[in-house]
Amino acid sequence: xxxxxxxxxxxxxxxxxxxxxxxxxxxxxxxxxxxxxxxxxxxxxxxxxxxxxxxxxxxxxxxxxxxxxxxxxxxxxxxxxxxxxxxxxxxxxxxxxxxxxxxxxxxxxxxxxxxxxxxxxxxxxxxxxxxxxxxxxxxxxxxxxxxxxxxxxxxxxxxxxxxxxxxxxxxxxxxxxxxxxxxxxxxxxxxxxxxxxxxxxxxxxxxxxxxxxxxxxxxxxxxxxxxxxxxxxxxxxxxxxxxxxxxxxxxxxxxxxxxxxxxxxxxxxxxxxxxxxxxxxxxxxxxxxxxxxxxxxxxxxxxxxxxxxxxxxxxxxxxxxxxxxxxxxx
Amino acid sequence: xxxxxxxxxxxxxxxxxxxxxxxxxxxxxxxxxxxxxxxxxxxxxxxxxxxxxxxxxxxxxxxxxxxxxxxxxxxxxxxxxxxxxxxxxxxxxxxxxxxxxxxxxxxxxxxxxxxxxxxxxxxxxxxxxxxxxxxxxxxxxxxxxxxxxxxxxxxxxxxxxxxxxxxxxxxxxxxxxxxxxxxxxxxxxxxxxxxxxxxxxxxxxxxxxxxxxxxxx
Numbered sequence: 001x002x003x004x005x006x007x008x009x010x011x012x013x014x015x016x017x018x019x020x021x022x023x024x025x026x027x028x029x030x031x032x033x034x035x036x037x038x039x040x041x042x043x044x045x046x047x048x049x050x051x052x053x054x055x056x057x058x059x060x061x062x063x064x065x066x067x068x069x070x071x072x073x074x075x076x077x078x079x080x081x082x083x084x085x086x087x088x089x090x091x092x093x094x095x096x097x098x099x100x101x102x103x104x105x106x107x108x109x110x111x112x113x114x115x116x117x118x119x120x121x122x123x124x125x126x127x128x129x130x131x132x133x134x135x136x137x138x139x140x141x142x143x144x145x146x147x148x149x150x151x152x153x154x155x156x157x158x159x160x161x162x163x164x165x166x167x168x169x170x171x172x173x174x175x176x177x178x179x180x181x182x183x184x185x186x187x188x189x190x191x192x193x194x195x196x197x198x199x200x201x202x203x204x205x206x207x208x209x210x211x212x213x214x215x216x217x218x219x220x221x222x223x224x225x226x227x228x229x230x231x232x233x234x235x236x237x238x239x240x241x242x243x244x245x246x247x248x249x250x251x252x253x254x255x256x257x258x259x260x261x262x263x264x265x266x267x268x269x270x271x272x273x274x275x276x277x278x279x280x281x282x283x284x285x286x287x288x289x290x291x292x293x294x295x296x297x298x299x300x301x302x303x304x305x306x307x308x309x310x311x312x313x314x315x316x317x318x319x320x321x322x323x324x325x326x327x328x329x330x
Numbered sequence: 331x332x333x334x335x336x337x338x339x340x341x342x343x344x345x346x347x348x349x350x351x352x353x354x355x356x357x358x359x360x361x362x363x364x365x366x367x368x369x370x371x372x373x374x375x376x377x378x379x380x381x382x383x384x385x386x387x388x389x390x391x392x393x394x395x396x397x398x399x400x401x402x403x404x405x406x407x408x409x410x411x412x413x414x415x416x417x418x419x420x421x422x423x424x425x426x427x428x429x430x431x432x433x434x435x436x437x438x439x440x441x442x443x444x445x446x447x448x449x450x451x452x453x454x455x456x457x458x459x460x461x462x463x464x465x466x467x468x469x470x471x472x473x474x475x476x477x478x479x480x481x482x483x484x485x486x487x488x489x490x491x492x493x494x495x496x497x498x499x500x501x502x503x504x505x506x507x508x509x510x511x512x513x514x515x516x517x518x519x520x521x522x523x524x525x526x527x528x529x530x531x532x533x534x535x536x537x538x539x540x541x542x543x544x545x546x547x
Contacts, residue, residue: 075454
C-alpha cells in the first residue's frame, strides 16, 4: 500500500509542482497517474523512491514513512520501470534482470531459479536469452525484460513510468494484456504513469487525473468516464468518452443486461466475436463490415447469439448514459 | 641498400636499446598519468565547478610547446639536483597526458545515457556500484580513446626529451641532425613511428577485449 498524505513539492516560493496530493494505492491494485505533459505525474512517481524530494506532507509505503527509510534500501524494495533505454547495454539479459538480487547478495542458485521463473512469465527462453545483450532484442522484448527486471527481487511495490510509451500500438496492446496477466499472478501494488487515456482505462483499478500538480479526480475508470467531476475531466476524456467507456464492458455484460439476438442459421458468412471481447472492439467490427450483425461465440466456440449496432446503442443508453443522466439529476 | 645494411649491422643493438628506453619512459609516464587522470576525471563528474577549472588548466598545459616545458623543468628540478635526465622528462610527459585522459574520462562518464543513470539510481545502486557497473563500462571506449591519444602523443613528445638528456630515440635524431647523418635521422624517425603504431594497436586490442560488443557498436 502506498499512501500520499497531503504531499506538496515546491521550488522556492513561486512554483508549486505538486499541490496537496492525497490518495492511496491499495494493496495489489494499479493506480494510474494520468494527465497532460507537465502536470507533475512523473515527479509524483519519483517522490516515492526518493528520486525527488518532498517539500511538505509524507508518503507512507506499507506502513512506513518513506522519510524514515534509507533511500538505497527503499529503492531496492521498489520495482522501477522506465520508458526506454533503462537496460544496461554492457550487461547480458540475465545480469540485467538479476541486478537487484545481486545487490541484495542472493546466492547463485536462487538467482538462476528466479531468472528462469521470470523468463517463463514473459514467455522467453531463459537459456537462449540469458546470454544475449539488450541490443540483440526487439523493442518489445527489451520492454518485457525491463518489466521483469523490476519484478526480480519480488518487491511488494512497483513504480512504472510510461513503461510502454515507446512501443508501437500493436505491440503495446499485446504487452499491456500480458502485463495484466502477470499482475493477476503477482498482485503487486503499482503506481503507473501514463499520458494515454486508453492505456489508463485499460490498466487502472483507479485513475488519478492530475493538472498542474493538483488532483482533478481520483476514481475508477468507469466512474470517471460516467461522472466526470468537472469541466477539465470531461474535456480531457473527450466527447467520445462514451465510446472509450465501451472498452470497459464486454459482450457478456451486454448479454446479461439486454440479452443477445437469435442465431439465424441461414446467415453463414458473417464474422464472429468472442463473448469476452470488449464492446468497443465489437462496435468497430460492426461498423467495419457490411453485415448488420455478428455472431457471438462462447468459450466452447458455440454460437450463442448475435449482436447488432442497435443493441450496443441500447446497452450504451442503459448502462452509460443512464448513469450519466442520473448523476446530472442527482 | 648496402649502406643501410652496414649501418644497421653496426647500430641495431643501439637502436633497440634506445627504443626500449623510449618505451620505458613513455610507459611509466602513462601509468602515473592514468593513476592521476582517471580518478580525477571520475571525481570531476561530481563537481561541475572544479571540472571547468581543471579542464581549463589541463588545456593550457597542452598548449605549452614541448621544448619550452622541458626547458622550464630544468631550473625547477635543479633544486633537487635532477635538472636534466629522466625525472624532468618523466614529469613533463605526465603533465602532457593529463588533458586527453582527464577530459575523455570526464566526458565519457558525463555522456552516459541519463536514463541509464536514472535506472541505476532508481534500482538502489550506491554511487560506487553505479560507477563500476554502469558508468565506467559504458564510458570505456571514450576513456580508452583518450588513453590512446595520450600514448601516441607522448611517444612523439618524448623524442624532444633527448635534448634534456633523457635518452630514448630522440638521441638518434638529435645526433643525426648535428652530424648531418641521414641514416641516424631516418632510422630514429622510423623507430618512433613503429613504436607508436605498435602501442596504439596493443591498446586497441585491450579496448576491444574489455568492451562488450554492445557498447563498441
